[in-house]
Amino acid sequence: MNDHIEHKSWFSRNWGWAVPVGGCLTLIILFFVFLGSLIFGVSELITESVPYQDAITMVNEDDYVVDILGEPIETNGIMNGNLSYKNNVGSADISIPIKGPKGEAQLYVVGTKQNDEWTYTEMYVIISETDEQIDLLGYEQDFQ
Known part of the structure; x- marks a missing residue:
């Protein structure tokens, strides 16, 4: 008799912490991209003045x-x-x-x-x- 044990995927076992961490990292990355573009934009305005x-x-x-x-x-x-x-x-x-x-x-x-x-x-x-x-x-x- 073959007992086949079905294992859950990595995401199924870890979604409880992976989703919030991934979401937070995405927000942090987007914040720094926005901040960098804001600084670059202001600097560009001054240098072209x-x-x-x-x-x-x-x-x-x-x-x-x-x-x-x-x-x-x-x-x-x-x-x-x-x-x-x-x-x-x-x-x-x-x-x-x-x-x-x-x-x-x-x-x-x-x-x-x-x-x-x-x-x-x-x-x-x-x-x-x-x-x-x-x-x-x-x-x-x-x-x-």
Whole structure:
């Protein structure tokens, strides 16, 4: 006489803990994907903004900053600050970490936008090693 014992599958034996754990892991993964896309989206908005582009251009055109940091000068981390637009009026108060082969610095930009024209009240670099502040505005303050 052959006794055939039917065994339950792994899922049948373990569904009580496998379903909640699998559901929780799925939610955690979705949360981190959402968080990453949110951070990437905000970072992308700042890097494509006119104040950011103007500041990076000014840094790369300033011979003194290039002598101190070296070439190429690139961003070094996450930017922070405030950037807002509404009905052709805007404001920017951002801080951008930058670096070159010779050192690191922080780039600060403060400005306002009216009628599609940005006017900067502050645009300067602070060198990390020496805390030297370098004004980038000089005589040019309006960008279009």
